[in-house]
């Protein structure tokens with residue numbers, strides 16, 4: 427950081443020349459009435475440009491008068507920005523960036539070169555060619571380390587290239603501005619490392635938009651084919667079902683085959699029909715709902731009546747297979763209840 431003090435040796439007066447005066451008036455006119463003070467930074471910049479890259483105190487007072495600002499306000503602004511020089515600088519004024527990214531990339535070597543080639547900070551070489559100042563980040567960290575010399579950036583420096591740069595400037599040789607390597611602007615050193623595959627742009631790459639379109643078309647065609655096959659299979663299945671002979675309807679037992687049923691158990695006590703093998707509590711309940719409470723009812727059923735009850739129970743012949751009639755007759759004979 428520079429010492430923000432005014433130079434001891436100051437010129438008596440300062441006035442903008444015709445060109446800078448015109449520029450100053452144009453700039454002041456850009457702001458609304460009463461807000462002319464907003465033009466202070468460009469006017470300070472014009473004064474520095476006109477006056478060998480530094481601003482004398484007389485210029486600060488002149489600008490304050492132009493903008494109707496107190497001198498102290500102008501001083502506050504001009505001492506805030508390191509871009510404004512308050513004392514004479516060399517013809518080639520080096521602003522050296524010593525902030526972390528530049529420092530990590532070898533800025534200390536550049537600083538050493540500033541000291542060895544130019545001299546102490548804020549001093550001008552005897553021939554008036556150079557002076558230097560350490561400043562904070564100049565926003566070109568990607569190409570660190572770097573310096574600003576007058577209005578130009580010089581980046582990707584090392585000690586040798588920086589010393590050569592100073593020598594070229596002193597000799598009046600046209601220097602390369604920007605990166606001192608083969609990179610373009612802030613592109614990677616040695617050329618681009620990403621987005622360099624041309625198939626990214628010609629559509630031939632898997633995942634490229636043309637490839638994706640083709641995949642969508644293919645998927646749609648396959649889906650349509652599958653749907654057609656499914657519809658065809660459905661038609662075929664329906665035709666097959668229509669051609670299949672209908673199963674013979676099993677004849678329902680005639681209503682007159684229904685055995686004589688009771689509304690309730692005789693003397694209020696039903697036999698324990700669960701004694702018949704094949705009759706559980708559930709079937710016993712159904713039988714009672716039908717009106718069958720006693721062994722002798724079952725023992726009296728003929729074949730047609732067995733078929734009727736079998737149909738009610740949806741037993742498909744189980745009464746015969748389990749021989750309920752014989753079992754019931756036995757319980758009757760033995761007097762079981």
Ligand code: FES
Pocket residue numbers: 523524525526527528529562563564565566567570571572
């Ligand atoms: S740190 Fe040097 S330019 Fe940003």
